[in-house]
Amino acid sequence: MIQKHLPLIFFFFLFWSCNTQKQFKNDQLGHRKEYLNSFLTNPRSPLDSADLKNISFFETDKKWKKKTTFILNTKETILQIPTYSGITKPYRVYGYFTFSHDNKKVVMEVYQSAQKPENPMYKNHLFLPFKDETNDEETYGGGRYLDVLLSDIKNNALVLDFNKCYNPWCAYSEGYNCPVPPVANHLPFKILAGEKKYTGKIKTK
Template sequence: MRFLIITFFLFSVQTLHAQSYRDSLEKHREEYKAEFLKDGRSPLKQDDLAFLRFYEPNESYRVECAFKTVKSSDFFKIQTYDGKTKEYIKYGILTFTLNGRELSLSVYRSPVLMKMKQYKNYLFIPLKDLTSGKETYGGGRYLDIQTTDIRNGRLLLDFNKLYNPYCAFSDGFSCPVPPKENHLPVAIEAGEKTFGKAH
């Protein structure tokens, strides 16, 4: 009897945790949609938001990563899809295990944004994976993190928060192309899918 009670209790805790995470992610996605209506440069209007599509929340894509700082302040240029370049600093490297594979992602910092108070902690992870050009945008997807998310050389990276660049919705934007070092040889079936409306 005690075993059954303990088992039921553990199951209930796990269920509540999963629901809490789903609720948290749903709130994040609603805030993401709302940002399109606040940005004067936004490629989307109210009616377009219904065409935003996402994978179902999957906690297996919340990954514990080791972080190593890159001790270099040299700027380098990342190509954009409109043929231009943007300057970044390679801030560090994340290493982690996903789908049974040892993987890594480079983390970048914008020298322009780091001078702005509201973006001084902003870090940028552009990437491609095996869903790119299929279930997800062919030009890759992005993740944003903060320097304050990194604690004692560790970071919890949530691929459920992968989002599309503006180029996925409309032409006329200068979106960074994910460098080859951030092309992952696995399918990240999490985060935002391809936009459901042609442009």
């Protein structure tokens, strides 16, 4: 009886798989379009429309959507994280994301700004700066960033989508206070996802 319906089951599985992949691609394309447009709408942006041709990305890949476990840091740990301009910025070590990559456990620290904790924007926003082995080769040497909404963490779980990691503004221009990714988030492998190295001329302010 089951064998009789196997072709139908296979068809529905194939349809579901294709539909899921299409939805994933559309989500990624929409995100990248919105990201590029943000350079044109933000008055502090280091780039204009002519510069956007110098921004490129890795091909989107579902394998870089990592299912993570979130562990809350129960201690009040404040770090003075240096920036590439020389100043420091205070960040709270809010917690840790753990996930598996190539059958090895990875732990990353995630931060919350301690500069303006009363600001609603900072209250729901977590910051995940990192370095990996693509830096100075395929990607910006100073590392890349991921943004996380605290409200997206459900039951101590979150999917980290490295396809959406982006360059700090220091990758495009001098004069910005971009946090240097702490050693705790230096990954010993390549993250072949997200934004690549900017190919335009670095601007001065």
